[in-house]
Amino acid sequence: MDFSRVELSTEDEEFQRQVRADLDRLVTEDVIAHDRETGENFHEGLHLALGDLGYLARDFNREADGGFSAVQRRIFDLEIGRAHAPWFHWPTTMMVARTLLKFADPDLLAEIMPSVLAGRTRLCLGYTEPEGGSDVATVKTKAVRDGDAWIINGAKMFTSNAHNAQYVFLITNSDPEAPKHKNLTMFLVPMDSPGVEVQGIRTVDGDRTNITYYSDVRVDDKYRIGEVNGGWAVLRDALNSEHGTVERNAEGLEKLATMTEHILLMAEAVDGVAAVAPVDDDAVAYRLGRAAARLEAALSAPAMSGRVLIAQTMRDTAPELMDILGAAASLPVATKGAADDGGAEYIFRLASPVGIYGGTLEIFRNMIAQQILGLGRPNYSPPIKR
Numbered sequence: 396m397d398f399s400r401v402e403l404s405t406e407d408e409e410f411q412r413q414v415r416a417d418l419d420r421l422v423t424e425d426v427i428a429h430d431r432e433t434g435e436n437f438h439e440g441l442h443l444a445l446g447d448l449g450y451l452a453r454d455f456n457r458e459a460d461g462g463f464s465a466v467q468r469r470i471f472d473l474e475i476g477r478a479h480a481p482w483f484h485w486p487t488t489m490m491v492a493r494t495l496l497k498f499a500d501p502d503l504l505a506e507i508m509p510s511v512l513a514g515r516t517r518l519c520l521g522y523t524e525p526e527g528g529s530d531v532a533t534v535k536t537k538a539v540r541d542g543d544a545w546i547i548n549g550a551k552m553f554t555s556n557a558h559n560a561q562y563v564f565l566i567t568n569s570d571p572e573a574p575k576h577k578n579l580t581m582f583l584v585p586m587d588s589p590g591v592e593v594q595g596i597r598t599v600d601g602d603r604t605n606i607t608y609y610s611d612v613r614v615d616d617k618y619r620i621g622e623v624n625g626g627w628a629v630l631r632d633a634l635n636s637e638h639g640t641v642e643r644n645a646e647g648l649e650k651l652a653t654m655t656e657h658i659l660l661m662a663e664a665v666d667g668v669a670a671v672a673p674v675d676d677d678a679v680a681y682r683l684g685r686a687a688a689r690l691e692a693a694l695s696a697p698a699m700s701g702r703v704l705i706a707q708t709m710r711d712t713a714p715e716l717m718d719i720l721g722a723a724a725s726l727p728v729a730t731k732g733a734a735d736d737g738g739a740e741y742i743f744r745l746a747s748p749v750g751i752y753g754g755t756l757e758i759f760r761n762m763i764a765q766q767i768l769g770l771g772r773p774n775y776s777p778p779i780k781r
């Protein structure tokens with residue numbers, strides 16, 4: 396691994412100054428307060444403003460097509476994190492849009508892509524269902540062909556940002572008789588279609604997500620993504636980028652794993668605790684040092700291993716950080732008397748969903764066992780009675 400520092404060119408330094416200035420201006424206290432209150436990880440004004448300034452298009456496009464260089468992309472990601480910009484809806488939108496480029500009808504792409512890159516159109520993920528999400532190929536939401544259209548019925552759980560999205564990337568069962576993985580069809584369903592209903596739910600870390608219901612939703616065939624009953628290939632493409640198992644470029648500047656932005660929030664929390672903890676106490680110094688070392692290890696682990704280590708480190712370390720500070724560490728941000736302004740307390744609540752969304756830690760551990768360690772499929776049958 397190459398740990399050398401990247402020398403920024405004059406243009407890169409100027410780019411960094413510009414991004415920082417734009418974010419300082421746009422990520423106002425009101426934007427941060429809105430995010431804290433709503434838990435949406437999205438702010439329409441900010442999203443549209445960054446779209447207007449061309450950042451969304453440049454983030455989406457390859458360098459050869461006018462997009463960021465690898466260094467600029469890295470700078471942009473780090474500055475977005477540093478500014479605490481409510482931002483998760485854009486990576487989701489971008490991930491779906493990249494899959495659409497490979498599988499969607501060119502006319503549909505021409506219809507929606509300019510507006511995606513301008514920030515006016517956002518996309519959300521409709522995979523998980525109330526009866527279970529890990530085995531996503533078992534979805535029960537039905538799509539039945541009706542002439543040039545499809546009729547969709549079902550429900551999806553945890554459709555994050557559905558209330559801010561214009562389309563949901565929806566996986567359906569289009570042939571209940573066909574074998575698993577050969578019965579799925581993917582759609583990009585307009586959220587303003589009659590029969591789509593969105594119901595908000597809040598999670599333990601304050602995030603807003605949704606249950607979405609689909610009752611006799613009529614969707615034109617032009618919104619089908621990929622082949623009829625070929626949805627598994629489309630879904631796999633999108634899941635590979637969500638899982639962070641895609642090939643990385645040679646510059647070594649891409650994120651090593653998904654969710655590194657979460658562990659950077661934990662790095663801030665560790666700094667916050669270190670600023671107020673009695674560090675001359677050897678036990679405190681030892682525990683803080685261990686937290687920092689685990690943080691570095693999580694930040695340095697690639698792909699699925701990094702994904703697991705990030706969430707596990709957050710889960711293991713947040714209670715330790717709170718323990719160092721005592722009872723006042725259980726008070727949340729902006730509360731009088733909070734030991735570290737709620738930094739560790741927030742990581743404690745965030746760590747749990749970080750190990751669930753985008754695939755649970757158990758599922759990732761199974762995938763590491765099978766795909767990296769070659770240990771074969773787990774055996775779920777009951778133990779043999781002797």
Ligand SMILES: Cc1cc2nc3c(=O)[nH]c(=O)nc-3n(C[C@H](O)[C@H](O)[C@H](O)COP(=O)(O)OP(=O)(O)OC[C@H]3O[C@@H](n4cnc5c(N)ncnc54)[C@H](O)[C@@H]3O)c2cc1C
Pocket residue numbers: 519520521522523524526527528529530552553554555556598602604748751752753754755756757758761
């Ligand atoms: C905040 C939040 C936002 C989300 N956003 C979205 C979104 O935008 N779109 C979307 O489609 N989904 C979203 N999800 C859903 C998320 O992807 C699922 O919660 C996750 O994949 C797990 O599915 P499940 O909740 O149905 O749990 P289940 O699949 O029912 O699993 C329950 C438990 O059993 C374990 N388990 C299941 N199968 C196995 C196995 N084979 N081996 C070992 N253990 C197993 C799991 O690890 C888990 O602990 C979100 C979830 C959260 C919490």
